[in-house]
Amino acid sequence: MGMFGKEKKACMQGPLLFGFHGGLQLQPNKRALQNSTDPITELEAPHELVIPLLDYNKNSIAPQVELNQHVNRGQLLAAGIIAPATGQVMAIEPRHIIHPETIKANAVVLEVDKASDNQSVHMANQANHDSTAWDTQLSAFLNMPDNVLQQSALYGLGGAGFPTASKLDAALGGIQTLIINAAECEPEIACDEALMQTEATHIARGIDALVQLTQCRHCLLAIEDSMPAAIDAMSAALKSINAQVKLTVIPTIYPTGAESSLIQTLTGRFIPHNEKPSDHGIVCFNVATAYALYQAIGGKALDSRVVSLGGSAMPNPLNVRVRFGSSVEAILLATGNASVINTARLRAGGPLSGFDLDTPQVPITAQTNALLAEPCITETPAQPCIRCGECSDVCPAKLLPQQLHWYAMSDDHEKCQQLNLDACIECGCCDLVCPASIKLTQSFRYAKSKAKHIAQHQQKTLDAEQRFALHEARVAKRKQEKAHAIEQRKQSLKARSKPQSDQIKAALERAKLSAKSKKPR
């Protein structure tokens, strides 16, 4: 509880911000918002939706629908995965997923039934405008929060995609500070900013619901100072519903939107990577997740998100709301950006945290916050490190990227662990400042995934050893049992043969006797 006391003090200091180590001031460059008249353009569901059957940890899960089955929008396709549109299941087969390297995963392919899907959109819009129903819906939600959370398959829209229900479960009860993350610090990404400009009231209601549900003492909404329109909209909306939320304007420094950096900026608390914020009485939600919660309380499941189309080679940059499972190609075609498919380099996510796409025929997921088109470039090859130390100056996790890179490249996972590689948030700051163009972030991602793989492999080896031992024990036991059974059988035979021989003897005796008795006659 001592920790909470400290934390309370930090929050009561109000407007005082603590900042975090390192980081970089980057140009926000939000083309998606600057170059279009509407903050968000709604896109119709495309002809085909592909929904990969993967859980939060990217493990395959079994489908709960059958081939050719008709599904309604919001119906469960598998545990935690819902149909983003009304239509028919055309196939359940391996399909390309949105990924740094083209790989496939089992997916449900949905042929959208446009007519009934449009009807569902129409109904949802009507429900949205019915604000008198909100209070009853909210109290129903607060009474039975699990119903809503399970039905609407809520998960975080910030980047990690953690299931909201489990996050809330872990947090319920001991929450002092609720942080709503609207920092959106990475260049080109403008989906949260656009959402706040258009849906401020609904976001405010979603946040209010979170405040009431978690019964936190403080709730902070953090917005970067580079988005004044969003700040104005949110501050008015929060005032209008009289929510107990404190809007905090934070400086625009990348990666202030990363959970650990944001918590540090707002509370001054550095949370080690192996601890959860909820251990410290803090829980963070993305602003889009708050909006999704609002929708879920109103009965609308999470089946779409705002994606920023940007990048210097994108002819028509804008923010679009698209259904999960829409292919990148379909989105680009529908927005008049088809020309980039063959001419530019496509990228999912921001310039720092995202990855290049090999093909546009991949479906977007809840984590796809941006699609960028950038000119094809050849990267400068890495030069030797001159040990300038700029990388550790900008590292928000206070690591030593220079040393870590050395160990990562020489596969020394023990040393990487010692230098706290797991705390790396892969923000890419070190790459940006390196004078020798060394691919630090990639080497860290490599080392982390490799370490994970090794751990999995070790576990598998241990399992195999155990299973072998059990197998051997069982075989030995069976052998013993068999031997025992044979022995018993022998014994019992012997035991039976004894009386038999007695009987024979007796019979022989009798025969002899009778023979004797007969002879004299």
Next chain:
Amino acid sequence: MSTFGVIAVVALTIIVLIAMGALLSYLSRTGSEKHADPDAELIEAVNAVLPQTQCAQCGYPGCRPYAQAIIKNDEPINRCPPGGEQTIEQLSTLLGTPVLALDTSCGQQKPEQVAVIKEDICIGCTLCIVACPVDAIVGAAKLMHTVIADECTGCELCIPPCPVDCIDLIQPEQTAASWQWPKPAS
């Protein structure tokens, strides 16, 4: 210093030394009791290095028996094809013996593989289930069998007993969960 004093000092020194010696020998005795069987520990260490494929290509019915043979019978360390060069190197550092080339009479090193049963051919004879050293095949008599891919070590021991040749070895496919970031060019 009086004669008595000198004797007292010498006696005290001797007593202290004897006491320390006794304590030390006692401590080391209890220490060595813990390591009752140094061979057992070494066998554990060798077994931990072996890949636990349980393929028996080394000529022993599993990884642990081979580990015992290495320690107790001086079996060479290069008889494990699934472990390959890496395992031989680890064993040589562990045991302080020279690195040997893989004994190819035991087999060749192959990439990671898992067994898959062609389910339409399987006649349900249970012979593979008996052969599997890690119980990774499930099924019952006259019913179709299947391999639990996560548990299969790719040891190939199920291949020879199968009367209808319905077991294939495949390289496991890259999945979203098993994918790794590539190493940057240095």
Next chain:
Amino acid sequence: MNIIVDKHATGVKARSTQTIMLLVLLALAPGILSYTVFISPLVIFNIIFAVCSAIALEWFAVHLRGDNGLNSIKDGSIALAAALLALCVPPALPFWQLFIGVLIMVMLGKQVFGGIGHNPFNPAMVGYAALLVSFPQSMTFWFTAAEWSAMGMQKPPLLSLLNAKLSLDIIASTPNIQWDGLTQATPLEHARSLRLQSLPQSSTELNQRAFGSGWIQTSLGFLLGGVFLLYKKVIRWHIPVSVIGSFALLSLLFSTNSLSLPWSLLTGAMMLGAFFIATDPVSAASSRRAQLVFGTGIGALTFVIREFGGYPEGFAFAVLLMNLSVPLIDHIDLLMSQRA
């Protein structure tokens, strides 16, 4: 593999190694200028000669290793190191001796360790130290433009001096120049010899002599360049401040020298060393905290060598000794930050 961190799209342009080296070379300009004017124009020839031969040797060494020699030259690091070496040696040093210094700098100071980024020692200081122990006479043979007139002597024409630099032994080959009158010309050397001989030392006289010799002006030029580097964030304050700070503190407390503190900071290699030599990132400590320790060590060792050692200036040895302790400093720093 595709692009992981898209620098291009963020619009951030990190300064390349080449840019950093060029900025440092640019920052040397005011110092070189006042060196040329107040001490000797021969330094220009030394710099040109050292840079050209260093580039040729670097290309050769990298080529021998089987790499592309041009890439290695392009980053500018060897040109910078050669310029620093040329600024440290006396202007009258014969070219062949300077060449040996450059050879040792490139080969033993840098390339044997694997080229840029891998050398534990500051290459320029390796070359300098080798020259100092190999050619003690010519390496302590200083004269300045101002002193020619102070001694009431005819300043020999530049051409004849250059001619002398081409010879094997500069003193023997120029009998028409009265070299003897010019020995022990650096103010540090002068102060040291006075102290060693227990002769009376007049502070004002020493200071005037220092100013007259042109050293003060040159050091101010290097200071200006150092401030430029700090402003451009090519170097950080930690190393220069700790070097100068620890040296100044020890001088204030324990100096037996009559040279006043600002003067002792501005004569010798202190300014050049603190801003340009000790700040070489490759051979310096890596974290900012470790750099403070590293710099403090250099300042303290410089003071100790100047005060008690056999050489009038100890910067080169101080840097080399601290280079030697960098792995230890870094390791301790790491352990401390892990404990924190």
